[in-house]
Amino acid sequence: MRSRLGTGTRTRTRTPHARRARRARRTRGTAAKVAATATVSALVLGLGACGGDDSDDKGNNGKDGGGGKESAATVQLPKLDGEKVSVAAVWGGSERKVFLEVLDEFEKRTGAEVSFVPAQDPIISFLESKVAGGQPPDVAMLPQVGAIEQAVANKWAKPVGPEAQKELDKNYAQGWQKLGAVDGKQYGVYFKAANKSLVWYNTAVFDNAGVEEPKTWDEFMQTAQTVYDSGVTPLSVAGAEAWTLTDWFENIYLSQAGPQKYDQLAKHEIKWTDPSVEKALTTLGGLFGKKGFIADNALQTEFPASVKQTFTGGDQPKAGMVFEGDMVSLSISETKAKVGTDAKVFPFPAVGDGPPAVVGGDAAVALKDSKGAQALLTYFASPDAARIWAQAGGFVSPNKGLDLKAYPNDVQRGIADDLIKAGDDIRYDMSDQAPQSFGGTPGKGEWKALQDFLKNPKNVAGTQQTLEDAAAKAYKKS
Secondary structure, eight states: OOOSSSOOOTTSSOHHHHHHHHHSSSSSOOOOOOHHHHHHHHHHHHHTTTTTTBBBBOOOOOTHHHHHHSOOOSOOOOOOTTOEEEEEEEHHHHHHHHHHHHHHHHHHHHEEEEEEOOOOOOOHHHHHHHHHHOOOOOOEEEHHHHHHHHHHHHHHBBOOOHHHHHHHHHHSSSHHHHHHTTTTEEEEEEEEEEEOEEEEHHHHHHHHHHHHOBBHHHHHHHHHHHHHTSSSSOEEETTTTTHHHHHHHHHHHHHHHHHHHHHHTHHHHHHHTTTHHHHHHHHHHHHHTTSSSOOOOOEEEEEOOOHHTSSSSSOOOOOOOOETTTHHHHHHSSSOOOOOOTTEEOEEEEESOOOOOOOEEEEEEEEEEOOHHHHHHHTTTHHHHHHHHHHHHHOOOOTTOOOOOSSSSHHHHHHHHHHHHHHTTOOBBHHHHHHHHHHOTTHHHHHHHHHHHHHOOOEEEEEHHHHHHHHHHHHOOO
């Protein structure tokens, strides 16, 4: 059955106090290659300007973006008084909390009653059970291109309506629109993007070790060694959530093998036993297998914990650096560290000729032909919905209509600006392009193979064969 997080029906006449009380009762619980030569320098400039901002404990800069004023609505939404609309997503913790605020605003403006349906990975399997039971959600937030394609192939997905398409045409580059289309027909609205080519670091640790931000893989490994020698474990790895391990591999592979090989492997046009994969896994294994470089219990460490253990403990945290996308800042906001002062970021180091730039995203897809579902897609395609999450941090929108001042600090603004400037020159996250049984299922396929590799990083050949066997099976069925 659909799970409603919260009680009561709220219309536009509800007071702000009532809305806050209602939210408090709720249960709280994504890649593109951006042209490196054009955008990495912009990213460095955007991130290099982030020192010493006046962020509060949530990373908000009260004088320079991140909220404060309410902006005027940019899109007219229909009246949906009393209509029930459900949205399924895998988001939990801080992400779910902020997404509920996004949905609250939709309720306020339309009079609809929106329920959040907590989904599990893989979301396609979750939706399959809902469809079979006759209770699909109105809208699902799909975190993989392959998931959109499967939803269309299964005849679950409904095309976007004219109002949503109008917002897409106004606010989105063609590249992002194409990622949500199947056979030339638009189904997905990319609401949330993530730059996955970032390494975040504890500035006190770097200062104590006397190191600077590395630009190449060799410099990165030397930086890690120096941090280790200073008495701090260099890296926190969220091995319990294997999507982070796919991101490690993809960044190394894209930089080292280049975009053409990357595209070929993403489509399984070359095998995972290819020498280029061997080279990338050997490079990754050199990091994972280096004694003392990875914080203890990596395979039991979930993503939020990997961030928090990097930014708690002052200048003696459990780790000095953590790799992942812009969403890291949301977990940092739950510590006492301040983004831009205690926590800074540098682009993933160049392993080959240039640094990689990998992003992922979550697309809203309608599973019902309803007025409420289409209104939600229109809302998600507008700057109005994106602004709410942007102000909270830990979020980057591909929506070029969103004012960069909405982001809470210079770090987030630099990342978002870089993403928008990339325009149509994008390639999507490799694992998210794969059939979900290979690239997005806990305990199976690429996720399981890379978790096993983290446990035994010397087993390059065995890992390659395991990956190829799983890929061959998954792509054959797709």
